[in-house]
Amino acid sequence: MNTELFIARRLFSSKEQNQRMSRRIVRLAVAGISLGMAVMILAVAIVTGFKQEIEGKVNGFAAQLQVVNYDSNQSYETKPINSQPAFLDRLHTIQGIKKVQQFATKPGMIKAGEEIQGVILKGIAADFDWSFFEKNRVEGAVIQLDSVRTDDVWISEQLSLLLKLKLGDRFRMYFLNENEKLPRVRQFTVGGIYRTGLEEFDRMFVLVDLRHVQRLNSWGDDEISGFEIYLDQLDEVDYMEYEVRGLVLSVLEENAPLMRVVNVKQKFPYIFDWLNLLDMNVWIILTLMVLVAGFNMISGLLVIILERTRMIGILKSMGAANANIRKVFLYLSAFLVGEGLLWGNLLGLLLGWAQHYGEIIHLDPASYYVDTVPVNLVFSHLVLLNIGAMLVTLLMLVGPSYLVGRISPEKTIRFE
Structure with a gap:
């Protein structure tokens, strides 16, 4: 039996009333993760949708390659x-x-x-x-x-x-x-x-x-x-x-x-350069959202550790090693991040489908080449976003989890 996982699951499902303040802070952290994931899903879906629509239209007029007289x-x-x-x-x-x-x-x-x-x-x-x-x-x-x-x-x-x-x-x-x-x-x-x-x-x-x-x-x-x-x-x-x-x-x-082969990207470089700039914008958005989610969870984890100081002292007095206690809080953080990602996926997919089928947001075709915001939701993108967000967030939490080692059991068992 995985003792650390068992304790983390009990803490995750705990409804103790004396933890209302920490639960509010943790809920805010989870909400931040959810919002960040929704933004990441929409950013990737919209940019890939833009690229798919515009490339399809350019290729409809000019094809990907042309063979012409030199x-x-x-x-x-x-x-x-x-x-x-x-x-x-x-x-x-x-x-x-x-x-x-x-x-x-x-x-x-x-x-x-x-x-x-x-x-x-x-x-x-x-x-x-x-x-x-x-x-x-x-x-x-x-x-x-x-x-x-x-x-x-x-x-x-x-x-x-x-x-x-x-x-x-x-x-x-x-x-x-x-x-x-x-x-x-x-x-x-x-x-x-x-x-x-x-x-x-x-x-x-x-x-x-x-x-x-x-x-x-x-x-x-x-x-x-x-x-x-x-x-x-x-x-x-x-x-x-x-x-x-x-x-x-x-x-x-x-x-x-003599003949030569013309690449559509060379024929219309300004369009494809613009699309490449959109890729850069997406990476910036993804980086910022993951960092925000990570710092939100760091603050939530620190509050949980401080509130569970007495529990940490008891576990240490019973012989639990610092590494085992850190695992408890990292497992708990994984549950909280997972909850945030779940709600973020639901929100992102709901907004994406609403735009895809309802065409709610319209654009000026003279500037954007399309009359509505295109959305391209791909399952593989969703999987990679979730895995990446989970791994990066948990890696950011490893450092703060070492705060457990600085807690002394003889001073914390009586901590109120």
């Missing part, structure tokens, strides 16, 4: 590559690649009535994955990309409001090509409207049949801007970039243009 610069006026390169079949066999699809881009200007707006036409082919845009669809139907070129395009809700365009409306676009004095003009029809909340991208991209971009650029039917590569795991993007680059360079064809 001469293409950071603008959307690109140089063509062949739509059936030698590496394409082998690219599909690389483990970790979920999907590969063609794309082509062309900068242009929309004129609708008196309104003018510069945009990027993003040409898509029959292999285009519509899942992201269907998830963010406001109205309209998927563009049918069959043997006949279609004039239907998808624009964002932001563009539709800015240009006063509705579903089914026709509008003109103007394009300038190098060495051409007059702009090329095309008419398109609004076939769908989407809203992602990523306003910088919403006001920029218009989805169109890829064959329109080919004609506007005077390309052949087998020429495109490049390939978009979607991965199973975003955190593997750097390794997969190395793998894809090695494959592309290993099968260069004679007279074919």
Whole structure:
């Protein structure tokens, strides 16, 4: 039988009335732990939710990796590559690649009535994955990309409001090509409207049949801007970039243009740098909350030891070693910390689920890229938070527990 654990359990469940003051102090310490745990759960859930939402939206527009002509610069006026390169079949066999699809881009200007707006036409082919845009669809139907070129395009809700365009409306676009004095003009029809909340991208991209971009650029039917590569795991993007680059360079064809692999983190560094700053904020919050919880429990433990001075003297007079008595108070502290963590988990989960399903707190999409605070509750995060908080708090209590050794039994048995 574990005597120290038995005594700690009795102390934990004790209801003695002469300990009302210490119980209040201990309850405050437990409440502090509960609040700290709730804050930690929400901080981790919100930041991972932000990262998941924003990365998903950026990848929906640009994919994790792109293979493009080496001469293409950071603008959307690109140089063509062949739509059936030698590496394409082998690219599909690389483990970790979920999907590969063609794309082509062309900068242009929309004129609708008196309104003018510069945009990027993003040409898509029959292999285009519509899942992201269907998830963010406001109205309209998927563009049918069959043997006949279609004039239907998808624009964002932001563009539709800015240009006063509705579903089914026709509008003109103007394009300038190098060495051409007059702009090329095309008419398109609004076939769908989407809203992602990523306003910088919403006001920029218009989805169109890829064959329109080919004609506007005077390309052949087998020429495109490049390939978009979607991965199973975003955190593997750097390794997969190395793998894809090695494959592309290993099968260069004679007279074919040199190609390069573009990482989405390099293409939009400001977004991912901002997300990395959020990670730093979370670590600061976690550190502060654990330290606060630890100091709360230190004060509670000291009060308990002082109040149980007579009990400590009796145990010592019966032959109990200081180490055994310290174990009693550390076990008691573990019970109290566990109680605080339990209530903290319940509070954190309740608030997290309320925000996730009720969307109580709203944000400005222009600043935060999302219109509500996203919450991503992951079981493994909860387990690690609880284990980490428990271990750090108990380690902080080891030092104060040595106060037991300074208590003399002959002076404390009569302590009132």
